[in-house]
Amino acid sequence: MQSHPYSWNYIPLVLQILVAIGMGCSMTTVSWLIGRHRNSKTKLEAYECGIPAEGDARGRFSVRFYMVAMLFILFDVEAVFMLPWAVIYRKLPAITGSHMFGFWEMLVYLGFVLVGFFYIMKKGILDWASDKADL
Incomplete structure (x- = not known):
């Protein structure tokens, strides 16, 4: 029976991390390549929960x-x-x-x-x- 170095036990973890990073990068790249890039004033406006933004975001809180x-x-x-x-x-x-x-x-x-x-x-x-x- 041939034994291998202890560091080989980490190969599945390293492969999983590389696959996760690769999938994230590839999905972002494909989305950027096939997506539309038409920015308009309405598209760039701040929007949260269906309510248009009002006032300064740096207001004081209680x-x-x-x-x-x-x-x-x-x-x-x-x-x-x-x-x-x-x-x-x-x-x-x-x-x-x-x-x-x-x-x-x-x-x-x-x-x-x-x-x-x-x-x-x-x-x-x-x-x-x-x-x-x-x-």
Whole structure:
């Protein structure tokens, strides 16, 4: 039995990458070759969601927009921490000595998250119906 170098194991991956790049380039080239190139004022005009563009794109946004984005990241990270905990919950006695230690630790974590959630609810950050929130 003849063995080959370890780097040969990467040949399928390299071939897949080359095929993907080749297909992308070839589709773009063929589209450019057979497509029409007639630009008009209407064609070059900005268009989004069926609504003509109005005003300057560099307008100011409400700070609530950024707050909601940060809150989304915060609660997304919460889910990232809870999923592994839920997966290994039954194995916690072997790791920590008891189920209850891991349970109380997660309860403390969720308590901190809930305090933050109630704080943002009290501040009205998620209440988009009102004009202003006390930030």
